[in-house]
Amino acid sequence: MNTENINDCVIIGSGPSGFTAAIYAARADLKPKVFTGLQPGGQLTTTTEVDNFPGYPNGVTGPEMMMDLQKQAERFDTEVFYEMITKVEFSKERGGIHKLWAGDREILAKTVIISTGATAKYLGLEDEKKYAGGGVSACATCDGFFYKGKEVIVVGAGDTAAEEATYLSNLCSKVTMLVRRDEFRASKAMVNRVLKTPNIEVKFHHELIGIEGENSLVEKAVVINNQTKETSTIPVHGIFIAIGHQPNTEVFKGQITTDENGYIVTEKGSTRTNLPGVFAAGDVQDHIYRQAITAAGSGCMAAMDAERYLESLKAEEMEA
Numbered sequence: 001m002n003t004e005n006i007n008d009c010v011i012i013g014s015g016p017s018g019f020t021a022a023i024y025a026a027r028a029d030l031k032p033k034v035f036t037g038l039q040p041g042g043q044l045t046t047t048t049e050v051d052n053f054p055g056y057p058n059g060v061t062g063p064e065m066m067m068d069l070q071k072q073a074e075r076f077d078t079e080v081f082y083e084m085i086t087k088v089e090f091s092k093e094r095g096g097i098h099k100l101w102a103g104d105r106e107i108l109a110k111t112v113i114i115s116t117g118a119t120a121k122y123l124g125l126e127d128e129k130k131y132a133g134g135g136v137s138a139c140a141t142c143d144g145f146f147y148k149g150k151e152v153i154v155v156g157a158g159d160t161a162a163e164e165a166t167y168l169s170n171l172c173s174k175v176t177m178l179v180r181r182d183e184f185r186a187s188k189a190m191v192n193r194v195l196k197t198p199n200i201e202v203k204f205h206h207e208l209i210g211i212e213g214e215n216s217l218v219e220k221a222v223v224i225n226n227q228t229k230e231t232s233t234i235p236v237h238g239i240f241i242a243i244g245h246q247p248n249t250e251v252f253k254g255q256i257t258t259d260e261n262g263y264i265v266t267e268k269g270s271t272r273t274n275l276p277g278v279f280a281a282g283d284v285q286d287h288i289y290r291q292a293i294t295a296a297g298s299g300c301m302a303a304m305d306a307e308r309y310l311e312s313l314k315a316e317e318m319e320a
Contacts, residue, residue, distance in 0.1 A: 006097055006108045007033055009306050012085050013115035013248075015042025016292045017282025019069035020299030021113045021306075026076035028307045030111075033079045035102060037248075040082060042066070042117045043283070044292055051145060053292050065292075088112075090255050094276040095313050110313075111277045111306040114256075114264060115299060116248040118283040118290070122241050123155065127211035131239070135218025136211065138241050140164040141291065144171050147238040153178060153221050155208050156242035162190035164242045169197045176234060178206045178223060211239060247284050256280075263287050271302040279305050 009025045011018050014036035025032040044050065044062035051059040060068075074080060083102040090098050090112070100107045120138035122128050128136050137143040140154075144167060151174040154165045161177065162184065168175045177194065182204050184191045194200055203223070210222035212233065220233040247262045257265045257274040264273060264280040271279040281302035282295035 006110060007031070008109070008310060009033070009111045009113065009303075010035070010098075010100060010107055010109035011113045011115060012100070013037055013042065013117055013282070013284070014040050014070070014080070015044060015066070015115060015117050015282055015295060016069065017117075017284075017295040017299035017302070018042070018113070018115035019066070019073045020296040021115060021281055021303040022073035022078040022299075023069070023076060024300050024303030025113075025306060026073060026078045028303065030303075030307060030310070031077060031079075032073075032113075032303075033081060033107070034073065035081050035083050035085050035100075035107075037084045037116060040066075040070075043120070049146070050142070050292065052142070085251060088251060088255065090252075090275050090278055092275060095316075096277065098277060109277075111279065111309060113271075113299075113302045113306060114249075114252065114273075114278065114280045114284055115282045115295075115302070116251075116284050117295075118245040118247040118263075118287070120241065120245050121243045123208060123243070125208070125210065128241065131211050131213060131216060131218050134216040135213065135237055136239050136241065138245075139290070140167045140240050140242075143238070143240075144168050147172050149173055150237040151176070151235065152238035152240060153208070153234060153236050154240045154242050156244075157181065157183075158185045158242075158244065159187055159190050160244060161242035162186040162194050164240050165200050166190075166193050166197055168240065169200050172238075173199065175200045176236070177202045178208055179204045180207050180226065181205070208239070245283070245287065245290070247287070249284060261287065271298055271305050277306075277309055 009030040009032040011034045022032045087101040098109045148171045152172050153176045155178045157179045165175050205227045209224050213219040224231045264285040266285045279302040281298040
């Protein structure tokens with residue numbers, strides 16, 4: 001193995017966690033390499049307005065913010081590759097070298113930071129793409145503010161949907177929940193909260209089948225009662241799809257510890273995984289907060305954890 005080709009730090013993913021990790025790793029002189037994956041900038045590049053990230057008093061678009069983060073990382077000599085990591089072989093040994101592949105190209109690294117994020121699940125309707133950013137969202141905390149005083153729909157029956165609906169009920173004049181079956185999948189506590197909220201209406205046995213509007217802005221939801229097969233329209237400005245997220249961990253399966261939903265498990269209070277020298281940051285290990293600011297914070301933690309890991313290896317070598 002040619003030791004000259006071994007990188008101190010390789011970062012997989014390019015959202016707020018990946019680029020923040022790069023900024024901190026680069027400033028620590030780890031000369032990080034970032035592999036962006038198929039969606040450079042991550043989920044935020046599909047968000048039109050970001051109003052809740054500190055430092056942007058007038059708001060910013062998701063793509064603009066990610067370009068700012070990338071420029072800041074590159075200012076400190078981060079190398080960015082618009083490639084996808086398609087295969088990994090992580091070492092289980094402390095101080096071992098991790099192998100990654102971007103297509104046929106092999107990359108060697110002493111530390112790896114995984115920040116591949118999670119992908120929001122959608123229903124698969126063409127209209128969801130058409131009205132993305134114009135009324136269709138998968139994050140009430142991110143976009144709910146834009147629908148203050150307006151009527152919205154939440155699609156879903158689990159805890160996420162119940163949480164999104166109750167959050168939106170404090171901002172919107174009315175929230176209609178579309179539940180496919182005759183009952184919720186959410187916990188009893190969350191269901192009780194929904195049912196006790198006066199401006200939330202629950203429509204059981206209802207599904208979203210289409211969206212109508214003008215100029216790519218949502219005006220109506222087309223729904224069907226899956227019992228009677230009757231269709232109807234509901235006038236709304238926002239439609240929140242709350243049927244869960246899928247962590248982007250497929251390439252790491254069988255090599256790293258994940259929970260029952262596929263999220264990478266990290267040690268409490270750190271970004272360390274079960275493998276020495278492998279760290280995880282952002283939505284790929286966080287199914288609770290899923291915010292740009294929390295992802296960025298964990299990216300900082302991952303870079304510092306990686307730096308400390310490398311320093312401890314050096315100290316051990318000197319003592320040996």
